Amino acid sequence: MRRVLASFFLLMLFLLIILPSILARSCSIPAPKQKPAVILEKTPIISPAGELVLKVFRHDLQAREEMPLEEYLVGVVAAEMPAAFAPEALKAQAVSARTYTVKQMFAFGGSGCSQNPGADICTDPEHCQAWAGEKDLLAKWAPEEAAQNYEKIRTAVRETAGQVLTYEEDYIEAVFHAHCGGHTENSEEVWSTALPYLRGKNCSFCAGSRWSQTEYIFTQEKFLQALGKHFPALPVAAAGEQLLQAAERSASGRIKSLRLAGETISGKEIRQALDLPSTRFFWTYHDQEIKFTVHGYGHGVGLCQYGAGGMAQAGKTYPEILQYYYTDVELVTIKAP
């Protein structure tokens, strides 16, 4: 009887524990095919100013990190401009971003990022400058083009290493925007200060590209909803059909102010409320709809990125591009502080 019990026990052990584990091992599901691993080559970028260390507040990690200035700039150019743009446009972007950064650096007498004490700059594109790390870039680029894109951007930074823009020996506010819509803007129309090197310029180089002309159609209902949400104190719903009136435009054609339900509203506020890409817009009423035709993307001051792309395509060099969008500036190499 004991022997019968023992063999029954052994049989159960085999059936319940050993057999399932053998089966599970023999029919395990193969691991899914991984994206091919791409290694981004990083030959160091030597700056004539020596290695400058930047204190960067990482918006994504909510933490401060130190990185070499030129390495940081690779991440800025990669985040701010499509890698498909011509090399001279990428170089203009690199110089622009470097100037913007150096002007903020404590080491060069700047006052850092006002939102993150102790940091020279932050990676919040709404505050300082956009920046993308290697992980972001590998997620954004297709594996077969990642290495080539990265090297193209590193070359733009390497070939302009240490170069910045000055006006009367002071670093300029090297602001830039995606697309000017045909004419860049004077600085005082967007911020309060008139800067001699941030003058509106006619720009045909961005014509015919992604943001040259976009259209946004609002039903009366959707329109009133958006305005009511943004301007809760205004009686927009009672204002009738011809709600927007009497626009004042800047010389570049951007809306400075308009009348909305009896109040004067800035172009910037309306752009925000309706989520339009720029203040260079026009509108028409059709039955129950309002159609906005918008030219450009961004504030319009300084370098027009699509314009830089167009100039580079037309054979212009990066100093020519920079000197077109920033009036009377000098391209110099920074000295170690």
Ligand SMILES: [Zn+2]
């Ligand atoms: Zn910041």
Ligand SMILES: [Zn+2]
């Ligand atoms: Zn332009």
